[in-house]
Amino acid sequence: MFDKRQFIRILPLIVFFVCYSAGFVLFAVTLKYTFPFLAGFLLALLAQPLIEWLRDRLHFHPAAAAAAATLLVYAVLFGLLFLIGLFLIREISNLIAYISSLSPSDMGILTLPFDNLMKQVGDYINHIDAGFIQQNQEKMLNLAQTGLSLATKALSTTLGFLTSLPAIFTMFIVMIFSTYFFSKDMRKIKDCLLGLFTAGGADDLRSYSRNGRSLSGKYIGSYLLIYFITFLETLIVFIALGIPYPLVVSIVTGVADILPVLGPGTIYIPLALIYLCTGNIFTAGMLLVSWMIITAIRQIIEPKIVSSSIDIHPLSMLAAIYFALIAKNFWILIYIPLLMILYTTLTKSGKLPTLFDRGGPASGGKTL
DSSP states (O other): OOOOHHHHHHHHHHHHHHHHHHHHHHHHHHHHHHHHHHHHHHHHHHHHHHHHHHHHHHHHHHHHHHHHHHHHHHHHHHHHHHHHHHHHHHHHHHHHHHHHHHHHHHHHHHHHHHHHHHHHHHHHTOOOOHHHHHHHHHHHHHHHHHHHHHHHHHHHHHHHHHHHHHHHHHHHHHHHHHHHHHHHTHHHHHEEEEESSSSSHHHHHHHHHHHHHHHHHHHHHHHHHHHHHHHHHHHHHHHHOSSSHHHHHHHHHHHHHSTTTTTHEEEHHHHHHHHHHTOOOOHHHHHHHHHHHHHHHHHHHHHHHHHHHHHHOHHHHHHHHHHHHHTTTTTHHHHHHHHHHHHHHHHTSSSSSOOOBBTHHHTTTTBB
């Protein structure tokens, strides 16, 4: 029989898990509505040291300090986005210029496999019997309708993106103003929040906040390290195989590592297909092998790096990665680590019991 005392002991843990899960689901569902306000609040938190310095050292009015800090934060943010976009446009322009400079013989080598494929398709169509077409007319019509529906879906997606541009512009305007108002009233927000607790509760809340920021920073830093390792591995592979623009393509591959399922494969697989079409079977095969090796290394080091940085068991991170891949849901990759971060913070502070009691209810031993 299940020990009733153990159930009573872990009851706060069950309540915490249910409340956390409900809160996380609510957060994920409403994020598309709350994103500009949440982003504005986080940017306002980042700008607080600058605002405090402007208030205390330069004696700025609170509203003026908040406005100056908001302008500076967004100037840096949009400046970085502009530089990244300019860098990508320049590299794409260089790539287009390189393709334009190819001689007809080079282009012929590149398009030869495609030309052969189209020739084979044409020969196949010429040998198709008219009776076969009549017998399979319905299937061919269904196939054509499927292709038309896919094209319609692609056009509707493009149209949806174009029509969403005003909404995106409005979102940025709301985010900028929310950053300003949160920055200006951050002291009042903190005072109102801390006023809901006793002096001891307020101290505990500050401690939890510091610990949570520390663990979250380590979590983000661990993934940045993983992406950097992917970038270095890709750079070495591309230089060894003589891939054009190895630095730029390696940076893009490191960014693509954020994507679920394929990750770096979104770059490696198209490159391998391009080299396969040009007849360079060795380079295409080496790209595929390198992608599989890099993916295997990523799966090995990711649980260890992340778990060691935020002090949770590697099996928890392995479960998070596996569940996210199976469900094809990025939120799971956030849900489990965040749950473990909060669990670790609250159990270390003694506010929550641990899941397992090493000594049992009667022995009073240590908990895990």
